[in-house]
Amino acid sequence: MTPVCNPVLETETIKYSVQPGCAFLDPGYYPGTKQAHSGIDLNDVRGGDSDLGNRVRAVADGVVVAAGTFPKWGGIVLIHHPALGVWTQYGHVYGITVQVGQTVRMGDIVGQIGKMEGGKGWAHLHFEVRRSLLPPDFWASNRYNTRRQATDYIREHYHDPEDWLAEHGALRTLAEVEAARGGRRGGGVVVDQPRRAVPLNWYQLHDEAMQPLEGEWVSVVENTRTGEKRVVKISPRKLKDKGLIA
Ligand SMILES: [Zn+2]
Structure with a gap:
């Protein structure tokens, strides 16, 4: 079983909960x-x-497919987890420490809890578990005119993150994650200080990206500041070596 942890970890003094009105498809979310x-x-x-x-952490081993800042959202990290068949999205993060194409392990720090663009509202982590590859800043309600239509789309393309974490027995505490990684190759102590922050604006361009293509997993990314495009290739061998595919 692929080990999974929560995107934010509890310690003796830090505990997390889902904000009232802000659960998955919560009817109390901006009602009306x-x-x-x-x-x-x-x-x-x-x-x-x-x-x-x-600290915000990768919930499972995976490959970073987007890392950058986006209008309204602020920072977003999107990670593909081939072994689990999902993509996880971490919204409103800053101090992003990962780059597109980089492999991450369960519990690795990807950034820090921040706010929406412009510092609006209280700091929080918006966390998604997607069944489908969608643009990093995808928001169903921007595509659909009614809550009903957006809800139908979300049910088809997303998991309820709370259910998904529970089903996968997600570790909740830093101590649990450290213990789980301790015995694994490349594991050991989880660094609790972000590495040098990389101010990236690379994001993935195409829905068909990150599919096996002529023997390699390919993602086409674009720099949102300069418009420069770059192809990120990840060989199946690298994914296998990292334990991301069988
Ligand atoms: Zn949210």
Whole structure:
């Protein structure tokens, strides 16, 4: 079984919960509007900005397919988990420490809890588990005119993150993650300080990207600032070596 952890980890003093009204497809999410919530908003139980800057972690081994800043969202990291058949999205993060094409292990730090673009609202982590490859900043309610239509689309293309984490026995605490990684090759102590932040704006261009293509997994990415395009290739051998595919 592929080990999975929560995207934010609890310690003796830090506990998290899903913000009221901000669960998956929560009817209390901006009621009366067309907005349907495709993820969960995780927040330190102390509320406010108490979790600003806390570490955000990859929930499982995977490959980073997008890392950058996007209008309204702020920072987004999108990770493909081939062994689990899902993509996880981490929204409103800053201090992103991963690059497109990089492999990550369960529990690796990918960034820090931040805010929406322009510093709006309280800090929180918006976390999604997607069944389909979608643009990093995809928001169903921008495509559909009614909440019902957006909800139908989200049910088809997303998992309820709380259910998905529970089904996979997601580890909740830093101590559990450290113990789980301790015995694994390349495991050991989980670094609890972000590595040098990489200010990236690379994002994936095409829905068909990250598919096996002539023996390699290919992702076409574009720099949102300069418009430069780059092809990221990941060989099956690398994925196998990293234990991401059988
Ligand atoms: Zn959210």
